[in-house]
Amino acid sequence: MSEVYAARRERLRDHCTATGSGAALVSRPANVRYLAGAAPSGAAVLLGGKEDVLLCPEAPGAQGETGRPDESLRLHVLAAPGADAAVAAAELLVGEGADGARSLAVEEDHLTVARHRALSQVAPRLGLADLGGAVERLRLVKDEEEISCLRIAAEIADQALSELLESILVGRTERHLALELERRLVDHGAEGAAFPTSVGTGPHSGMPAHRPTDRRVEEGDFLSVCLGASYRGYRCEVGRTFVIGTSPAPWQIELYEVVFAAQRAGRETLAPGAACRDVDRVTRGVLDSAGYTEGLAPRTGHGVGLEIDEDPRLGPAAMGKLDACVPVTVEPGVHLPGRGGVRIDDTLVVRPEADGGPELLTITTKELLAL
Amino acid sequence: MSEVYAARRERLRDHCTATGSGAALVSRPANVRYLAGAAPSGAAVLLGGKEDVLLCPEAPGAQGETGRPDESLRLHVLAAPGADAAVAAAELLVGEGADGARSLAVEEDHLTVARHRALSQVAPRLGLADLGGAVERLRLVKDEEEISCLRIAAEIADQALSELLESILVGRTERHLALELERRLVDHGAEGAAFPTSVGTGPHSGMPAHRPTDRRVEEGDFLSVCLGASYRGYRCEVGRTFVIGTSPAPWQIELYEVVFAAQRAGRETLAPGAACRDVDRVTRGVLDSAGYTEGLAPRTGHGVGLEIDEDPRLGPAAMGKLDACVPVTVEPGVHLPGRGGVRIDDTLVVRPEADGGPELLTITTKELLAL
Incomplete structure (x- = not known):
C-alpha cells in the first residue's frame, strides 16, 4: 500500500510545483488519511520539506479506526502536550532553513484564523498560500x-x-x-x-x-431508514422506505x-462525462412532473469516500462532470408534512457503458416491501 | 428559560463593550447553544446589531438533540443553499449601515481562514477583532x-x-x-x-x-470502562476499573x-480557590510517590459541560483557580505496557466546604469489584 500513498503525495507535490508553492501542509483529517494512510487526532502532513512528514500531537495508537500510518512517511510526534501539528510543521521548515525561501500552501478552509496566525508567527518570512481543494480533487x-473498501x-x-427487516x-x-x-x-x-443512522x-x-x-x-406507517458503514475509513450510504402492515394505502403506493422512478432515472443518468447538474435535473424532474415541487432537498446525491458527503455534489448549481470510478449516492425523497414520505438512496460507482454502466454497491431490494 | 439566555447574551455584550467591539459573532457550536438554547448545524449568533439574531443555514428541526432556540432571539434562516451563517451575519450588519461604524469580534479559534476572508469581503469596512475565549469563560x-442536567x-x-455489571x-x-x-x-x-465509550x-x-x-x-483481566451521557447537551464522564474473576492478583490490588488513593487525593483538593495545577499536582504526586512516573496522561482532569472537555484543564501548566459551581473530572490512571492498568474517573462539582464540599455526580462504587 505504501506506494499508493507515496504516489498520491507525488501528485500533490506536482500540483504545488505547478502553482508555485514549494511546500504544502495538509490538516483536514480525511485528506491526512488519504495521503498518510492514517489520521491520528490533530495530525498534519507536510510535503516538500527535506522529506515528507506526518506530524502527530501524540504517538498514533495501534487501533484500526484511524488507520496505520504509511511507513514511508517520517513520523514526528510532538513533544509538548497541547502542541499544534501545523505550527510544528512551520517550525520544521524554518529549522531546515526554508524560511523566506519559498511559500507554504495550507488548507484555508480547514485551518482556523488562530492557527494560521500562530503558524505565520513561528515562520514570519514564509509566504503562506491557499492549497484550496487540491487534495479533495x-x-x-x-x-x-478504495472501491473495494466501499463495496x-x-x-x-x-x-x-x-437482518432488521426479519x-x-x-x-x-x-x-x-x-x-x-x-x-x-x-x-x-x-x-x-x-x-448517524436515520430512522423515521x-x-x-x-x-x-x-x-x-x-x-x-405503527401499523400503516411508512418507515424510512438511512444507514451506512465505515470500513477502513470508507463510507457508504443506503436508504430504503418500507410500509408497515399488509396493505399500503393508495397514496403510499403512488x-x-x-420516488422510485426518480431514483431509477437518476441512476440511469450516471455515466462518465454526464454533467453533475444533469443527474440532479433528471432525478428532480420526475418528482416535479408528478407535482412534488415543494420541500425537496437542495441536492439529490453526492460523492462518498473518506467522508460521507464529499465532491461531486449533485444539485442544480453543481459544476463539473462525472468521471469513471467516482462513487456517488442517488437519493431523491419526498416528505409530505404531517403524513410522511419516501426516500430511496443507493451508493453507486460511475462506470462506462462498456463496463456494464453504473455499479450498484447497495443491493437491498427497492421493491415496496410491506412488513 | 428565555431570561437565562438573554442574561448570558447581556454579559457577553458587556464584555464586548468593555473591549471596544460593538458587535460579536459566535460560531462555535457549544457557544451558540449556550447563548441561543440550540445549536442547529452551521448556526451562528450575532449580538450587537439592531437585535440579537440566530442565523441558521436551515430551519431548525423540532428534534431534541440540538435543543430548541430561545424565542427571544430573532431567527434568520438563510435562503440560499450552502450559504454561510457568519457571512450572512456580516451582511446583516452592513445592511443596517453598521459597516465602518464599529468592529465585530469573531471567534478566531473557530472560524476558518476561508470563512474569515469571505466575511471581510462582504463587509470590507467592518473592523474584525478576536472574541477569544470570552464565551468559554x-x-x-x-x-x-445546568448542574441539574449534568446530575x-x-x-x-x-x-x-x-446494569452492565450485572x-x-x-x-x-x-x-x-x-x-x-x-x-x-x-x-x-x-x-x-x-x-465514544471506551472499554479496555x-x-x-x-x-x-x-x-x-x-x-x-478473559478471566484475570482488568476491565476499564469510561462512558458518559449527554442530557440536554450537558455531558458527564464516569470511569471505573474492575477485575474479572474471583481473586485479583497482588499487583492488581496494589x-x-x-490509583484510588490518587483519585481520592485529587477529589479532596477540589475547593473554591484551589489552583487548577495544584489539583493535578496532588493527584499526580500520589502516583509519583508509588513509582508510577512514566506514560501518565498530560492532565488528570478537566471541566465538563456543553463539551466533554472544556476549561478548566487540570494539568501541570494549568493557570487559574477553581470556583464554586465548576464541574470537573478527576481521572488519574496508570497503564503498564503489556499488562494493563487502572483508571478511575468521576465528575464532581466544586462546592464550598460550608455546602458539604465537592458534590460527587457519578456515584458508582469505587471499591475494586471482582466480577
Missing part, C-alpha cells in the same frame, strides 16, 4: 482498492438492514431501531456507522437526515412509485 | 439548571454501568460492551453518548480514550489502591 476518482462497507450496511418492527421506537442497526454494522465488521416512522418518514425520536412504529 | 461557572447525565451513566462479561468483546453501554444510555433517556480489557485496560477492539474479556 485528487480524492474524487477512486482506485479499485465491503455497502455489503455490511445491506446485511444490517436485511425482526418485528411494530411497537419499537425509531431510536431503538437506529441503535440496533448500528450494533449490527459493527457486528458485521464496520468500524462504526458512516454517519409515520410523519417522520421521508425526511432527510431525520434524527431518531421515541416515536414507535408516492413510492414516483 | 462565561461557561466556566454553571448555574443550578441527570451522571445518573444515566451510572445506571447504564450498573451481566456476564467473560467472552464478550470490548466493542460489544461499548455498544451495549451506549444502547443503555439512550434507553435511560440520554440523547446519546457524551463521547487485559493489556488495554487503563489506557486513556482507548478505542474498543475485538479483544474478548495498582488499584495507588
Whole structure:
C-alpha cells in the first residue's frame, strides 16, 4: 500500500510545483488519511520539506479506526502536550532553513484564523498560500482498492438492514431501531456507522437526515431508514422506505412509485462525462412532473469516500462532470408534512457503458416491501 | 428559560463593550447553544446589531438533540443553499449601515481562514477583532439548571454501568460492551453518548480514550470502562476499573489502591480557590510517590459541560483557580505496557466546604469489584 500513498503525495507535490508553492501542509483529517494512510487526532502532513512528514500531537495508537500510518512517511510526534501539528510543521521548515525561501500552501478552509496566525508567527518570512481543494480533487476518482473498501462497507450496511427487516418492527421506537442497526454494522465488521443512522416512522418518514425520536412504529406507517458503514475509513450510504402492515394505502403506493422512478432515472443518468447538474435535473424532474415541487432537498446525491458527503455534489448549481470510478449516492425523497414520505438512496460507482454502466454497491431490494 | 439566555447574551455584550467591539459573532457550536438554547448545524449568533439574531443555514428541526432556540432571539434562516451563517451575519450588519461604524469580534479559534476572508469581503469596512475565549469563560461557572442536567447525565451513566455489571462479561468483546453501554444510555433517556465509550480489557485496560477492539474479556483481566451521557447537551464522564474473576492478583490490588488513593487525593483538593495545577499536582504526586512516573496522561482532569472537555484543564501548566459551581473530572490512571492498568474517573462539582464540599455526580462504587 505504501506506494499508493507515496504516489498520491507525488501528485500533490506536482500540483504545488505547478502553482508555485514549494511546500504544502495538509490538516483536514480525511485528506491526512488519504495521503498518510492514517489520521491520528490533530495530525498534519507536510510535503516538500527535506522529506515528507506526518506530524502527530501524540504517538498514533495501534487501533484500526484511524488507520496505520504509511511507513514511508517520517513520523514526528510532538513533544509538548497541547502542541499544534501545523505550527510544528512551520517550525520544521524554518529549522531546515526554508524560511523566506519559498511559500507554504495550507488548507484555508480547514485551518482556523488562530492557527494560521500562530503558524505565520513561528515562520514570519514564509509566504503562506491557499492549497484550496487540491487534495479533495485528487480524492474524487477512486482506485479499485478504495472501491473495494466501499463495496465491503455497502455489503455490511445491506446485511444490517436485511437482518432488521426479519425482526418485528411494530411497537419499537425509531431510536431503538437506529441503535440496533448500528450494533449490527459493527457486528458485521464496520468500524462504526458512516454517519448517524436515520430512522423515521409515520410523519417522520421521508425526511432527510431525520434524527431518531421515541416515536414507535405503527401499523400503516411508512418507515424510512438511512444507514451506512465505515470500513477502513470508507463510507457508504443506503436508504430504503418500507410500509408497515399488509396493505399500503393508495397514496403510499403512488408516492413510492414516483420516488422510485426518480431514483431509477437518476441512476440511469450516471455515466462518465454526464454533467453533475444533469443527474440532479433528471432525478428532480420526475418528482416535479408528478407535482412534488415543494420541500425537496437542495441536492439529490453526492460523492462518498473518506467522508460521507464529499465532491461531486449533485444539485442544480453543481459544476463539473462525472468521471469513471467516482462513487456517488442517488437519493431523491419526498416528505409530505404531517403524513410522511419516501426516500430511496443507493451508493453507486460511475462506470462506462462498456463496463456494464453504473455499479450498484447497495443491493437491498427497492421493491415496496410491506412488513 | 428565555431570561437565562438573554442574561448570558447581556454579559457577553458587556464584555464586548468593555473591549471596544460593538458587535460579536459566535460560531462555535457549544457557544451558540449556550447563548441561543440550540445549536442547529452551521448556526451562528450575532449580538450587537439592531437585535440579537440566530442565523441558521436551515430551519431548525423540532428534534431534541440540538435543543430548541430561545424565542427571544430573532431567527434568520438563510435562503440560499450552502450559504454561510457568519457571512450572512456580516451582511446583516452592513445592511443596517453598521459597516465602518464599529468592529465585530469573531471567534478566531473557530472560524476558518476561508470563512474569515469571505466575511471581510462582504463587509470590507467592518473592523474584525478576536472574541477569544470570552464565551468559554462565561461557561466556566454553571448555574443550578445546568448542574441539574449534568446530575441527570451522571445518573444515566451510572445506571447504564450498573446494569452492565450485572451481566456476564467473560467472552464478550470490548466493542460489544461499548455498544451495549451506549444502547443503555439512550434507553435511560440520554440523547446519546457524551463521547465514544471506551472499554479496555487485559493489556488495554487503563489506557486513556482507548478505542474498543475485538479483544474478548478473559478471566484475570482488568476491565476499564469510561462512558458518559449527554442530557440536554450537558455531558458527564464516569470511569471505573474492575477485575474479572474471583481473586485479583497482588499487583492488581496494589495498582488499584495507588490509583484510588490518587483519585481520592485529587477529589479532596477540589475547593473554591484551589489552583487548577495544584489539583493535578496532588493527584499526580500520589502516583509519583508509588513509582508510577512514566506514560501518565498530560492532565488528570478537566471541566465538563456543553463539551466533554472544556476549561478548566487540570494539568501541570494549568493557570487559574477553581470556583464554586465548576464541574470537573478527576481521572488519574496508570497503564503498564503489556499488562494493563487502572483508571478511575468521576465528575464532581466544586462546592464550598460550608455546602458539604465537592458534590460527587457519578456515584458508582469505587471499591475494586471482582466480577
